[in-house]
Amino acid sequence: MKLKSWLLSGVVLTTASVYAQDRQKIEYEEYDLDNGIHVILHEDHSTPIVAVTMMYKVGSKNEKVGRTGFAHFFEHLMFEGTENIERHEYDKYVERAGGTLNANTSQDRTFYYELLPSNQLELGLWLESERLLHAKVENIGIETQREVVKEEKRQRMDNQPYGSFMYEIFRRAFKEHPYRWVPIGSMEDLDAAQEEDYVNFYRTFYVPHNVTLSIAGDIDIKQAKKWIQAYFGSIPNGDKLDVYRDKEFLSYEKFAKKYEDQVGEQASSSKFAQDFNSEMSTEAFLKKYFPSLSTKPHAIPRPSIKEGLLEKEIRDTIYDNIQLPAVAMAYRTPELNHEDHYAVDMLTMLLSQGNSSRLTKNIVEKQQKALMAISFPFPLEDPGIAINLAIANMGVDPAEVEKAINEEVADIQKNLISDQEMEKLKNMIESDFISSNSTMAGIAETLADYYVYQNDTELINTEIKRYLAVTKEDIQRVARKYFTEENRVVLYYLPKAE
Amino acid sequence: MKKFILIIAVIGLTFGSFAQIDRSKAPNPQPNPKIEINIPDPMKFENGLEVIMVENHKLPVVSFQLFIDYPNALENDKAGVSSIFGELLGSGTTNTPKDKFDEAIDYMGASFYPNSRGFYASSLKKHTPKLLNLLNEVITQPAFTQEEFDRIIEQNLSNLAALPSDANSMLSNVKDVVSYGESHPYGEIITEATLKNIKLEDVKNYYKKYFTPNKAYLVVVGDVSADDVKNYVEKYFGSWQPGENIEKSDFEVPTTTGKQVYFVDKPGAVQSVISVGHTVDLTPGHEDEIKLKMMNQILGGGSFSARLMSNLREDKAYTYGCYSNLSSDQLVGSFSAGGSFRNEVTDSAIVQILAEIDRMTKEPVSETELDLVKKSMTGAFARSLENPQTIARFALNTIRYNLPKTYYADYLQKLEKITASDILMVADKYISSNNINIIVVGNEEIAENLNVFDNDGNVDFKDYYGNKVDRLKTVPEGITLETIINDYAMKKMMVSTKDELASKIKSIQQIETFSKARIEAAMADIYVYEAEGFPNKTANYTLIKSVQGYSPVGSEWFNGEEGEAVQAGNKTIYEGEELEKKKASKFPIGQLKYLEENSTNAVLQGIKTIDGVDYYKVKVTVENKEDVSFEYYSVEDKVLVRTERIVVDEEGNEQTMQFVFSDYQEIGGLYVPKNMEMNAQGQVFNFVTQSVKTNKKAKAKAFSGNFKVAEKALKAL
Incomplete structure (x- = not known):
């Protein structure tokens, strides 16, 4: 058993390196x-x-x-x-x-x-x-x-x-x-x-x-x-930037009052007022009157709240100016930087990327219950959500649509997906990876995204490996872990009466 | 040497940052980069197919776009056949059924989007041959199965059902109808009716007639060589047989004279979606086209500084975005301007948009604007070249529209030469703020404010298919819900004053009506008995007579205190709100309860004209229920002629029922309708009143649930 899984991961690694060669590395x-x-x-x-x-x-x-x-x-x-x-x-x-x-x-x-x-x-x-x-x-x-x-x-x-x-x-x-x-x-x-x-x-x-x-x-x-x-x-x-901006935006009176302690006696001198209103550059003004301002960055407050998964299903109905009812199911998922992020992303691909995906093939085409049915992750810096969303076909009860989506999710939770389907997901990822980053605007943003969200700019070249390392078992595991009844919000959208 | 570098570095550190730049001014640009365009020549193949190739080796990806340039034709009562054909083209081939086809595309991570004139497909280079194999099957042996056809029709019907949710789609329909007219291919609207007319055979015929390489272009972009493409085309597109050439037809468009306002009601809308515009006689490549594009860019192109944006957004904050659009077309071009605006400023927004169009046609643009737009358009042109599909599009346009070979290479030069008077000249020649359609999709509350823009002072109301809708007119003074209901009661009882009505009710306290409807399809007759009794008693009993004989369908009774309903064998005893509702009912017409305090709420909305006849429209709702009814009382004859009822079940599904009462006449001493048409979700029943009996006392046994007498009378009809 051990040997076999080792062999398998060897295969995955080789494939990954083939994929990586296919696209020129983005240098930066x-x-x-x-x-x-x-x-x-x-x-x-x-x-x-x-x-x-x-x-x-x-x-x-x-x-x-x-x-x-x-x-x-x-x-x-x-x-x-x-x-x-x-x-x-x-x-x-x-x-x-x-x-x-x-x-x-x-x-x-x-x-x-x-x-x-x-x-x-x-x-x-x-x-x-x-x-x-x-x-x-x-x-x-x-x-x-x-x-x-x-x-x-x-x-x-x-x-x-x-x-x-x-x-x-x-x-x-x-x-x-x-x-x-x-x-x-x-x-x-x-x-x-x-x-x-x-x-x-x-x-x-x-x-x-x-x-x-x-x-x-x-x-x-x-x-x-x-x-x-x-x-x-x-x-x-730091402090210097604050004073710099104040110098430019505050009136002399307000500025002098705000900084009278720091500038000391000079604040009331006529020279100070004269310099403040003169052509003197802000930089020179600061150098003269605030020679020792700190440039140490100030701490930036960030929300520290950590919310775990939901513990009980939340259900509600929204009445909107619509004709066809819709069902939205949102599951709480881990943050972008979490190791499960990639498996969750692939789970949503399995559900709705391409015409052969589970929701499209089964619910839209075979059962014809929905006009459209999509699944997508909404990963964020802190724990986020993944959403399954469907618009019911004319005359179809949204409860039917919900049931159908639940059955698809349950199937993934119960049965491992086939090798063929897993391979399909990886091929899609490869294609997306290679075809993306075709514009300068896209590359600039993607580079910044990787740095800002994951503190790893090199992911622009390597993130594909993380996707390719995801196993069928991982997809099943995240489906079982996150796509659960207790961990979701279910919303029905129904037509408003006139 | 090392020391020297160090010194420079130190100098840099000391004086560097602030000394080197002057923040107060924008820096000067470096010399202009060169923009090179190379439009590839098409390769023509034996079957007529012309191939355009744009090599780009940046990514190992190849895309194929097939475009068949057959002339537009009317689809008439089968509007939508081309688009259904386009969808069905993605439904597999005789060799690779739909599911396998989808699987194959997805397994390659490829994309495939069919449309009525071909497709766009793309994959990694290593999958190209496999993708082409599938594309060959799509072209030469599409499956066109009945099953897939039915599914696509159903799906499109659902899509249509969702249409009134989306203001922009509603607008687009109405815009097409009013701009192009119904006898133009661009003015045809897909409706439930036209969709249902389309048969699989029509799609197959469509394929045979139009899907030929005679006038087809294949655009290949990506990591390929000319040799690759030649081989691919011969192998995968070579067997595609030419068909007959199709003659081009000419179509007329209506001319817009004066200002015409069209309004589409979207209940609950918090914004008005506005589009003002008209058709433009401008074909692609016309010498005025670039000037007009520049004119449009100044008026309402995509930038913040365009006039519409800077006036309606940046200055007045009426909107998130306001743009104009001007396009050339082989049949007929179009000009339009608009956006989404909060309800309160709808009329102000129209004023400003029209004023900006007007200014465009009257005053030359400033040199500053002209300079800015030239630079901005030059930059946009250069940026568009980043995408290799742009060059491919230029090449396709060059052959499709027979443009000079250097059309795009000379584009920037032509742009540079345009003057303010050129702009004024084309604006004046092509666009107008006086002869223009003003289309608004929004909340009906604001419709009245738009009359002022219309040349004849009246807004034309449209439904979302562009059909004319009759609007409510204001009720004349003195007419109220009370007068309408009382008039109806008096009319029914054949009296002319309220006093007479009061005394008549003393002598007639019970009305029994017997009616009958034939259901041909089921070879059956429905018999209905209805009874009303003073002060609030009601009862009804329904029988069906088929080849198997008589069988009861349902009944209801209420004796003034209690009652029940029986339907399909299920008995419901009235209680709670239902019971209260029954108690509130009134003799001789139930509607009298509208005039009293109870859970039923009726509002007189106005006068609606249907087929030239005026009716008072009354909206009826019940507390805590989503159900809603509309009742229409004849202005002239004062009787109820129509009821529309929308019933919402517990799951929120709406069911609609419609009753039309006609041929009012005296029967049994009362003025009642001889005919009643009932339409329940599309099922229609025509009831004919057989007889009406009145009685001094409300003593029918039916009021307490005994229908023996009623049944006997029905069977005797």
Whole structure:
């Protein structure tokens, strides 16, 4: 028995190395700047473009109760301008350069990017360094974006059939952890956000040691590093960054009052006021009046709540503006970094990737109970969920659909999948692995993802081995462990009466 | 040497960071990178197939896109046949049945997406021959089984059922209908009826007629060489036999004159989805096309600085996104602008969108805007080249539309030469804010606000298939739910004042109605006895007469205090809310209970016009129940002519029933309908009133559950 399993793992290893050879390794360089910014650079000259990206490790899980949706709202405000960039000009710089830009916010991180012609790399660095050093938000911008974000919520969630399902699932699947709300937040909380919330949020999370600068494209690494040092290396951290930002955003009166203890007698001198309002650079001003400010990074608060698996099934019905009922089943699963993550991911592939997958073949095609049936993991930095979701066919009772899905899950729990099916999953993984990372934007983001979430950038080349190491038994085991009745939220979506 | 480097490093450290850069200004770009485009020539094969190949060895992946460029045709009462054909193309081959086919594709980790004009398939290079083998089978021997056909039709019916959930799909249907008209291929809408008309044979014929290599393009992209492709095509596409050439037809589109507002009601909507637009006479490659694309980019392209976005989002915060779209097409192009907007600002958003379109056609764009858009479009063009499929698409367009060979190579130069007056010229020539369709899918509450935009002052209401819907009109002053119900009661009892009604009820306290319906399919007759008695007694009894003789179907009775219902042998004794409901019932018409405090709630919604006749529409709901009924009372004749009932069972499933009462006349001294059509979930019964008996006292035995007399009378009919 032992010998056999050893033999088997030998086979797996050989296959893995074959897979790895099939795709060229993605080369990159990574290092930390003194202020804590993590930098990842990937050079590829096939198209004259470059992706400049910044991944801040802040998302909706860093929000306070009563301010849900804030991280995303804040992301919108980060396009308003900076000390050196006028309102409504940030995006125009990028467009005039022939580029495009955008951002998005998840539970765990906020991601900004510019895609530029490669001769405009320096512009991208300037823009992103400006955003980190001294983004500027005016009241008019806050009020406008507050409404824009509320429209975004209506468009993506409130006015979409089944659009609330992630919200409804997460609020039940988590009791304590901030994953219990979704990044878009609530209208009430969006309305409640105050000016001091912006100041605190920026101060706490938009700091050098909380961001990864990932760049991919037609770059000269040596030149890129020089510019990065110039634009980002020059950004202070810790107390010095706070004073730096205050110097630029506070009025003289407020600044002098806030720092009168630190500056001492000089604070009341006319020279101090004169320098404050003069052309003197912030850096020079700080050097003169605050020569010994600490640049030691401040600690970043993170949620420490650890929620275990659910202990009792949660069942509910949601009435929505829909015609066909739907069933959503969410199972609590371990965090992205957990060893079971890969097996759970493959379990969901087994259920719904491709027409030959279990849910598609059996429930959609054979039994014709559902219009669609999908299974997908929603892995997060802290323990997350995996979801089975189906929309019932016309006239089919959603309870029937639920039963059918449960039977498929039960089958996997009871019977080991065949070698053939296991091989199919691995081939799909191989194909996905090789075909992914075909764009510079994709590579820059993936590199940052691996670093930020798993602290292992090299996974871009090696993660496939972790998938290929998963066994049939692992898939059965995670199905038994996580896809259980006690560990799930079951939601029925039913049509609202007029 | 070493020392020297060290010194530089120290200098760098000291003065480095801040000394080197000036944050206050954007850095200057490096010299422009060169953009090279090489459009490959197609290879033509004997059977007519033309092959475009784009070599790209970055990833060991090869994709095959087959595109058959047959002309568009009307599908008429079988709208959807092409799309059903496209789906069925993915349902296996005679050699590899569907399940095995799916298994084979998935086992390679490959992808295969069929459509009505071909497919897109892709796999790792090492699986290419196996994939091609399957593609060859798809082309030459698709299975087209009845079983799969039925399944796909059913699935599409479910999809259609879900249509009213999705505002964007509803909008797209209505937009197609109003822009292109019903006699244009783009204006045809797939409905339950057209889907049900399609037969497997139609799909097979479709395949025979259209799925030929005569005018087909195969686009191969990825890690291949020209030799590989030649071999592949000969081996896997060589046996594909040409068919007959298909003549191109011409189609007319309606012209949009003035502003026309179309509104589609989506109950519960919190946003209005708006699209304003019209068709555009613009074919691909036309000399105005690039200018128009630039015009559209300035008006509502994808960027934050485009006019619609900067006005409606960044300035007014009406929306998350507002865009415009302009496309060329071989038959007819289209222009549209819109987005999703919260209900309250729907009309304001339309005002702004129209104003931006209008401004576009009246004022030249500024040099700053022009400069920005040129740079942004140049950049977008360059970025698009990262994907090798882009070059393949350029090559395909070049042959499909017969564009000059250098069309794409010259694109950036052409872009550069465009002037503000060019933009104004094409805007004025092609787009209009005056002759335009304004389509809104949203909450009916806001519909009234949109009349102002319509040239004739009235919004046209549409259903989600684009059919005209009659809307409720406002009820004239003095008419209330009370007057309507009382009028109906008086009409039934053939009196003209409330006092007369009161005295008439003293002399007639019981009404018995006997009616009958024939069910041809079952060769049976249904007999129904109904009784109503003062003050709130009710009873009914149903018999069915078939070849086996008479058998009771169900009955109900209520004697004013208690009662029960028997259906399919199951007896339910009235209690709780059900009992209260029965008690609230009123003589001589049950609807009188709407006028009193009880669990039934009725609301007069307005006047609805059906087939040119006006009706008062009343919505009836019951506390704690999801059931809802709509009753329609004739404005002219004051009687109930139609009831629509939606019953929601415990699992939330809705069942609809519809009753139509017609041919009102005097029978047995009362004004009652001679005919009653009942439609329960598509099953239709036509009841004909046989006789009506009245009595001074409400003493029928049926009120207490004894149906012997009633049964005898029914059998005597």
